Amino acid sequence: MTREEIIKKENIVYRKTPLFTDKPLSYCPGCGHGTVHRLILETIEEMGITSQTIGVAPVGCAVLAYEFMDIDMMQAAHGRAPALATAVKRLNPDQFVFTYQGDGDLAAIGTCETIHACNRGENFTMIFINNGIYGMTGGQMAPTTLPGMKSSTSPYGRDVKMMGNPLKITELIAQLPGTYFVTRQAVHTPAAVRKCKKAIRKAFENQKLDKGISFVEVVSNCNSGWKMTPVQANKWMEENMFPFYPLGDIKVPKE
């Protein structure tokens, strides 16, 4: 069969959404960031809201998200994305606004902005990548690092007596009256990816209702920071991260 014979409309089972730019992803092979990018972009494409969407990138491995997403974006200072998004949405109530943040960004330096945006009930979507570590800066301990988990700043494992406990920020913000939809997902298997996409779609659709924050945590891997192969990392994540950060909806709107 020739190439031309294969590339036919009826043969297409998967395509890259045109909302991805042609820039090669800078993420490590096997990293969940790229998959979540895809799900967000596919959602925007499917909803037909490209010209109405404004994204806020964090400081973290996803700092360059705007290089890969062919939509209008701004890059926030470390942890401040929810403050930016608050103003963007209030000043442009007809736009779809989302933040994309790692655990260091959202649950350490940006805890204040996260909690207050959630508590005020701002009407935007927060996508939270929880990989239990600071990926970008080389694998230091994050607020979400598990007890006993090794990182470059907890080289003998996280000693909670000395270093404090991991923060379940998602459970915390689910308690607040301003959050509308709070869920915890993953992207390590095709089934998980499909579920996660549904959650992201819902989190975007919810903005039409003006009911408050829709928050999607994605428990993800950081093979580089965890010093594992992608396969090992996914296995480790299932065995260690999921018991501590159980997947599923945490707060669902009453229909």
Added chain:
Amino acid sequence: MKELRLMKGNEAIAEAAIRAGADGYFGYPITPQSEVLEYLMAQKPHERTGMVVLQAESEVAAINMVYGGASCGKKVMTSSSSPGISLKMEGISYMAGAELPGLIVNVTRGGPGLGTIQPSQSDYFQATKGGGHGDYRLIVLAPASVQETYDFVKLSFDLAFKYRNPVMILTDGIIGQMMEKVELGDQIPRSTREEIIKACPWATTGKTPDRQRSVITSLDLDSNKQEKHVLKLGAKYDKMEQDEVRFEKINCDDAEYIFVAFGSSARICQKSIEIGRAKGIKVGLIRPITLFPFPKKPIAEIANKVKGILTVEMNLGQMIEDVRLAVNGKVKVEHYGRTGGIIPTPEEVLIALEQKIIGG
């Protein structure tokens, strides 16, 4: 018909913002500027013009809300006082790096630290020499009356958008709290979405098929590109120095001695001039209105004609460094100031002139 009103400086900032067609104000309470947010909330600008006003959870959040709003091409501002301005410094640096317009008002109080709630001018360095990290400049306007405070709000927005750069109004607790007559301007309508898209093609207004995506960032990991960006910023600051210097000269023509003072201190110096001239001391005043760009030229010129210069600032001597650079050793330059929230009297300023410059 002129619309006149007796207002506090802080109220004038708020009213000016509404009338300038501002889209958003984000603030956090701190003395002596809390009236800005209080006045705005009482005015219901959401009903008057559709302006968004929000009490943020911190000054950090407030400046980042300004960053977000400015990224969308909106006319947005924040105000605070010294400790709060310190917290905004990261956001201001990011705004300068990302070339975002926006207004920051500092109603200065005494420091360092929690300091005092009384007036001061000790944030001159912070406003004009960086404060935040990196190679950047703000246009800094220093009003000396409630009317100027009012007028500078619109001017600041105009300059901020002209240069795509944050602008700071550096005032103090005296001007913020004192009441004076203000002539109000007409209501300027807020920009429509179409006007913003036309005027700010760089803004994140939602990517349409007819244009490339807009990205607001201060990051470039490629050193060559980052240097190019910083040089572009530098060229912008040079242009400000060329075109935006503002100052006032009072009683300078026959002056043998000169005060250099900004804001409240300049008001005090005017009284000192009156008293001094009655005693036969020929003294005048140069009042920098823009602290950056600094009026180097008029100060350098007058240094050729006078016997000495006294800078009067409510601090330990900050602007004096810029005055000395401009004077370049041609004539004696000394500083007189009070700190801790103490306001110098016109008489003590005159005595300082006599002791440090005339007799010194």
